[in-house]
Amino acid sequence: VDAALLQEAQRRLDNKTKPLGSLGRLEEFARRFAAISGSLEPDTTKKVIYTFAGDHGVVEEGVSAFPKEVTPQMVLNFLNGGAGVNVLARHAGVEVRVVDVGVDYDFGQAPGLLNRKVARGTRNFVKGPAMTREETVAALEVGIELAREAKREGVAMLGTGEMGIGNTTPSSAIIAAFSGKTVEEVTHRGTGIGDRALENKVQVIERGLAVNRPDPKDPLDVLAKVGGLEIAGIAGLVLGAAANRIPVVVDGFISTAGALIACELNPHVRGYIFAAHESVEIGHRFMLERVGAEPILDLHFRLGEGTGAALAMGLIEAGVKVLKEMATFEQAGVEGNTVR
Amino acid sequence: VDAALLQEAQRRLDNKTKPLGSLGRLEEFARRFAAISGSLEPDTTKKVIYTFAGDHGVVEEGVSAFPKEVTPQMVLNFLNGGAGVNVLARHAGVEVRVVDVGVDYDFGQAPGLLNRKVARGTRNFVKGPAMTREETVAALEVGIELAREAKREGVAMLGTGEMGIGNTTPSSAIIAAFSGKTVEEVTHRGTGIGDRALENKVQVIERGLAVNRPDPKDPLDVLAKVGGLEIAGIAGLVLGAAANRIPVVVDGFISTAGALIACELNPHVRGYIFAAHESVEIGHRFMLERVGAEPILDLHFRLGEGTGAALAMGLIEAGVKVLKEMATFEQAGVEGNTVR
Numbered sequence: 046v047d048a049a050l051l052q053e054a055q056r057r058l059d060n061k062t063k064p065l066g067s068l069g070r071l072e073e074f075a076r077r078f079a080a081i082s083g084s085l086e087p088d089t090t091k092k093v094i095y096t097f098a099g100d101h102g103v104v105e106e107g108v109s110a111f112p113k114e115v116t117p118q119m120v121l122n123f124l125n126g127g128a129g130v131n132v133l134a135r136h137a138g139v140e141v142r143v144v145d146v147g148v149d150y151d152f153g154q155a156p157g158l159l160n161r162k163v164a165r166g167t168r169n170f171v172k173g174p175a176m177t178r179e180e181t182v183a184a185l186e187v188g189i190e191l192a193r194e195a196k197r198e199g200v201a202m203l204g205t206g207e208m209g210i211g212n213t214t215p216s217s218a219i220i221a222a223f224s225g226k227t228v229e230e231v232t233h234r235g236t237g238i239g240d241r242a243l244e245n246k247v248q249v250i251e252r253g254l255a256v257n258r259p260d261p262k263d264p265l266d267v268l269a270k271v272g273g274l275e276i277a278g279i280a281g282l283v284l285g286a287a288a289n290r291i292p293v294v295v296d297g298f299i300s301t302a303g304a305l306i307a308c309e310l311n312p313h314v315r316g317y318i319f320a321a322h323e324s325v326e327i328g329h330r331f332m333l334e335r336v337g338a339e340p341i342l343d344l345h346f347r348l349g350e351g352t353g354a355a356l357a358m359g360l361i362e363a364g365v366k367v368l369k370e371m372a373t374f375e376q377a378g379v380e381g382n383t384v385r
Numbered sequence: 386v387d388a389a390l391l392q393e394a395q396r397r398l399d400n401k402t403k404p405l406g407s408l409g410r411l412e413e414f415a416r417r418f419a420a421i422s423g424s425l426e427p428d429t430t431k432k433v434i435y436t437f438a439g440d441h442g443v444v445e446e447g448v449s450a451f452p453k454e455v456t457p458q459m460v461l462n463f464l465n466g467g468a469g470v471n472v473l474a475r476h477a478g479v480e481v482r483v484v485d486v487g488v489d490y491d492f493g494q495a496p497g498l499l500n501r502k503v504a505r506g507t508r509n510f511v512k513g514p515a516m517t518r519e520e521t522v523a524a525l526e527v528g529i530e531l532a533r534e535a536k537r538e539g540v541a542m543l544g545t546g547e548m549g550i551g552n553t554t555p556s557s558a559i560i561a562a563f564s565g566k567t568v569e570e571v572t573h574r575g576t577g578i579g580d581r582a583l584e585n586k587v588q589v590i591e592r593g594l595a596v597n598r599p600d601p602k603d604p605l606d607v608l609a610k611v612g613g614l615e616i617a618g619i620a621g622l623v624l625g626a627a628a629n630r631i632p633v634v635v636d637g638f639i640s641t642a643g644a645l646i647a648c649e650l651n652p653h654v655r656g657y658i659f660a661a662h663e664s665v666e667i668g669h670r671f672m673l674e675r676v677g678a679e680p681i682l683d684l685h686f687r688l689g690e691g692t693g694a695a696l697a698m699g700l701i702e703a704g705v706k707v708l709k710e711m712a713t714f715e716q717a718g719v720e721g722n723t724v725r
Contacts, residue, residue: 062462063469064450064576068692069665069685110404111720118719122402127712129403135710136703236404325409343683344700345409352408356703360684363476363696370475372467379458380451 046316047080054079054368061371062379070341074319074364078202081292081317086369087201089362092139094204094351095191095282096123096130099147099184099274100166101211102175106249109211110236113166116210117150123208123350124157130206130350137359139204141351146187147209147274161187167215167273170253174270175215181269181277188281189288196289203286203293204321204358205300206351207275211235213326216302218250218271220328222259223309223335231328236347264309272306279303284310287317294319294361295338296354297346298326305332321357322346386656387420394419394708401711402719410681414659414704418542421632421657426709427541429702432479434544434691435531435622436463436470439487439524439614440506441551442515446589449551450576453506456550457490463548463690464497470546470690477699479544481691486527487549487614501527507555507613510593514610515555521609521617528621529628536629543626543633544661544698545640546691547615551575553666556642558590558611560668562599563649563675571668576687604649612646619643624650627657634659634701635678636694637686638666645672661697662686 054076059065066072079085098120104113122128123143126135134141144159145152149166152158163183167175176184195203213235220231228250234243250271257270268277279295280303286293287307295304295318307314320338323329325347333340341357374381394416399405406412419425438460444453462468463483466475474481484499485492489506492498503523507515516524535543553575560571568590574583590611597610608617619635620643626633627647635644635658647654660678663669665687673680681697714721 061469062459062467063688067576067686067688068469069687071684071686115720118717119402122712122717122719125712125717127402127710127717129401129408129707129711132706132710133703136699136706236407341684344411344681346407346411347409348403348407356700359476359699360696363473366472366476367469370467370472371469372462372465377458377462377465377467379462380455 047083050080051076054085057085058368060373062374062377068367071364071367074361075368078292078361078365079368081290083290087365089201089365091200092202092358093195093200094130094134094139094141094206094354095144096141096206096208096351097144097146097275097278098208100149101209101215101273102167102169103171103214103249104211105169106171107242108214108246108249110238111210113210116148116208119208120145120148124155128350129348129352130355133352133355137355139355139358144278146184146278163274170257170271171249174257175272176269178269181265184274184277185281188278189285192282192285192289192291196291200291202358203282203291204351204354205279205282205293205303206296206354207279207299207349209273209275212273212275212299214246214250215271215273215276216299217328218253219267219302219305220332221250221254222267222271223261223305224331226331231331233326233328264306268306276303280306283307283314283318287314292319293317294321294354294358296321296351297324297349298329299349301329301332301336304336308336319357319361322353387423390420391416394425397425398708400713402714402717408707411704411707414701415708418632418701418705419708421630423630427705429541429705431540432542432698433535433540434470434474434479434481434546434694435484436481436546436548436691437484437486437615437618438548440489441549441555441613442507442509443511443554443589444551445509446511447582448554448586448589450578451550453550456548457488459548460485460488464495468690469688469692470695473692473695477695479695479698484618486524486618503614510597510611511589514597515612516609518605518609521605524614524617525621528618529625532622532625532629532631536631540631542698543622543631544691544694545619545622545643546636546694547619547639547689549613549615552613552615552639554586554590555611555613555616556639557668558593559607559642559645560672561590561594562607562611563601563645564671566671571671573666573668604646608646616643620646623647623654623658627654632659633657634661634694634698636661636691637664637689638669639689641669641672641676644676648676659697659701662693
């Protein structure tokens, strides 16, 4: 990220008709967006959320409140525009693109679906690695390639989202593997399981980590052994966004697991990430600490899909508009501050 | 506020394709908006922020970083669309209306300005009451009347904003008077004063309270003695919004001082208020506690004008759209949760 542009953007913000720094984080969004995109008057017209969908073998251990059939059902709901992410993205002027990177269902020629299926779901990580190294790399490349295409299309801002019944389980496993926190410290209720199911979920993750012994120094190893296909797709999108200088807004718990993989692979990626919101999932804040991102919203979301990203993208765009549209003291004939 | 509508709105939200409660505060916004407006499919098309402007005699005590000429200068900036609130309101699809309720300047026939001038600024409260009882009531009635007109026009959501150099000083005085907190506990840097000016500001407020002895049991007395004309206008708008069943989004520190006066006059008003954001001003949280409102955003704003209200109105509208636009489990053919 370009330090000179960061500084020049802040200098322009400081000339706007407002007390210095008084638009707080909106100013941070504006200067970072300028520095990432390489422009002091960044265009924000085209905004896209990629919602990656994949299934999880570990669901057979009873870790989720919903049956795995809900993954393809929700994919169809996305394509019909009826899900939470569709409503919030429309509100924010953001397009949603749904990517099948690993759903255990044959969609045929579902209109609008980006078919990038690497496998029909992961394997149950209690019994061995969730994915092969090859599958992992292929799913990462799906995201990297989508970011490259987005750049060619002129997409100004990217958002991440996901759908995959059971996917808080691999996400908790990933942060446990990197942070060394106990599984209990990073595992929560997902879509809404009760106390007994939560106890079981913790044990399942502990077994998965014991069986696979993922190496935290090898992020691909962690991703392959206890991750997921949609998490890999998100990691790839984040890597690709950074490589193509596109600001990327990372949704909640599962998306941040993907972003964390990207940051562990290449710490420079951090400068391109905006954290959309603070999830209800208790492991999220440990991920955010490692990613070095301060969440923008705290609306007690725990839905995923890209719902938080959609709203945060609207706020980031607002920051960019402050930089582009606000009058300066000189333009408006307003006096600056005098008392110190 | 209609408890049956609150419940029915939540029942509808619970049938949407998402885990129960997983859109967190957005669901709260939706059900409250429905209950306030009296509709399960509330219209949100017409959204208006009233930005009340007024001057403050106490500015002669050196409490602000900006000279008082900036109040009319910023009013003109609002009318030209170049200020922060203009940019953020445009972004959120909100109209800004600027109300001169007490600026010490003759605007002549400034196009677009709502001339409701009650007085050319308040008097210096260190030397006696800032306003007479009559002025106070007149300024309150400006807000009440604007809310009534908004209802007639079909405005679906109201926001508050203000401009008045020096107006964090009366706002701190108001919360000190009601809460019994020390002036130091509720007084901060406003537009950005340094340590010495802050010390002076605290002493000025202490003198104002000692000279006037406002009676916290008589909210109009507090408002008249240590308040301001724009604060009274906001209090009136909040009262009028509640009376006309229009959800009202209260901006930051100064706006919440106005909302607090409204709530102290009539506690039922609380049910109609949304708190836009948490201000950097340290007295704000004590106001929010008394108003009983949880701020929606925390972006470290300290600008006022209605900037926080504009962004929060966008998020509240997003919540209403979730209620209106999301598919139900039945509509989408998605299975509900099974494990408990």
